[in-house]
Amino acid sequence: MKLTKLLTGAAVALGLAAGGALAQDKTKVGFVYVGPVGDGGWTYEHDQARKAVVEEFGDKVETVYVENVAEGPDAERVITQMALQGADLIFTTSFGYMDPTINVAKKFPDVKFEHATGYKRAENVSTYSARFYEGRAVQGTIAGHMTESNIVGYIGSYPIPEVIRGINSAYIHAKKVNPDVEFKIVWAFTWFDPAKEADAAKVLIEQGADVILQHTDSTAPQAAAQAAGNVVTFGQASDMAEYAPFPRVSSIIDDWAPYYIARTKAVMDGTWSSVDTWDGIGPGMVGIGEISDAVPAEVKAEALALKDAMASGEYHPFTGPLKKQDGSDFLAEGETADDGTLAGMNFYVEGIEGSIPE
């Protein structure tokens, strides 16, 4: 008797739950962020894209997000939490969420997952990333022209392929327009830490750099450059237009909105499938922020021409002849780097001094 009662109760509860799920035809989309939404960089841009999803679909979509989620077990718990609470699609927006995403995806086969910048996929897990190195090529071109000391400073975050690719791309294109250019690289070992980034910028400026490129998210290097007076910078991840027209002369902008909208639409239509997306300037995932008037018109024209050539696919930033730092061959004349090589890039190209930290 008791048992039957219990079972009936459970059945009713299940029925209610199912009914609830049917009644609610909103598509629920979750976002897991590694930083605070106010970082003005990486996480900020992901949250802008989340807002774009809300704007696009209005009442048909409900979004939730959790910010400042540490990579590892905390991430796994937060992703599980979203799946439990009925998310249909979950974007996990940091490389370190890779294994947690895969783990949770195994337990929730009906939920779709999108992991940014990773390489592990599954039936219900897609990966996506942007070809930021295309933006770096534009930056490198401008930097090569703008530097007078011929020293370009570069604030690296972590020595991972993503960042090394950016350094190489910027260097190749700076060198192309200015054979005397030299890169000084400082590793900050952080994605976002205004104090460390400001220190790194100051060190580079003291060493004679008059152009600073950054792969970290805060505006602290911009502020340091402004204080120094004659140093050129570029916005990173977001436009950082508050420092335009000088020191910020242009920027690389992450624009995830088109992708997030398309993927949400795919879930709504039932057409979602696991894919590996790596989009660049062409599809609009990488944006080049307004090149300010501080840049001479002919340099601006050259930079924009390069941008258009990459957008149309007619030019690849890694085109031979190129050698590796140790002098060995990388790409032969006219050869372009394949995606596999780019994805795992762990060497400098010839001409860059110093070694990649280990």
Next chain:
Amino acid sequence: MIRLEKRPQPSRAWSLATPLMAVLATMLMGGLLFAALGKPPVEAIRTIFWEPLFGEFAFYYRPQLLVKGAPLVLIAIGLSLGFRAGIWNIGAEGQYIIGALTGAGVGLAFYPMESWIIFPLMILAGAFGGWAWAMIPAVLKTRFGTNEILVSLMLVYVAEQFLASMSLGLMKNPEGFGFPGSRNLQQYDSAHNAELIAGTGMHWGVVAALIAVIFSYVLLNRHMLGYHIRLTGEAPRAARFAGVKPARLVLFCLGASGALAGLAGMFEVSGPSGQVSIDFNVGYGFTAIIVAFLGRLHPVGILLAGGLMALTYIGGDIAQGNLGLPSAAIQVFQGMLLFFLLALDMLTNFRISIGKPEVV
């Protein structure tokens, strides 16, 4: 006139009551904070404290409380020994990192061999790593009289550099396409600190934390060494007369807390976290200081405090997801807890008296 009068003896009743009052005051002020942010205060407090324990998905969150609480308790127990004797190990975060590196290092060195002996060796290596890292401030203090607070804290940043170096170099997964981070030990059976019973969250680290609580209780209440620790903290001069050797006590307290922090790191890297990565450490070593004080440096108190901290973390993340509370508000909320605890702690040693001071 309201005055504070020093109690002749610290009040036992107040020392038990202040943590509870601190939690209540935090709920109250936290509620006001959430209300000021335009979120329903009662709902927010309920989400943080109730949802993980008794909510719809408690079956998932309860085990997570163990996973989140175990390293906090394990580290805080070690710290409490030193804190009681006035020996301040602030660098548990570093010892935690080094313990994880040595523990994982042993496991990775054996890869892909499968044997039952690997995991026990990793446990030993983890404890040894944390112990050795804590011995640096301990020996410097006993030999040269350096300040253990500064040295142990600074060594955290050194340990973080080691961690970055290991993730990018020696321990990097050779099949990881050049990305930083080691192999995932969760996929290596002999080195995996798996759940003892699936779905319970109960892993060896949780067991170790419980054993540490019991050992610490026995040590402090039934053992000569524990008596010396308490005596040194409460009456250093008397302790010297009683024949306590300060140097030995420093070595023991820092060594024990280092070994426990190292164990916590090892259980974390081989279990819930799975891999050595640049951002492996998430501040357990520092949060454990709060847990130790919230638990009144008492083993049972620490056990409860560790659970409470874990609750605010997990509940805080749920509140973010469900109510859209910013994570900064959750951090302020957690900060309030320590703030109120320290503020109310005054009542243990002082009494509020109203009226004119008595004539002596």
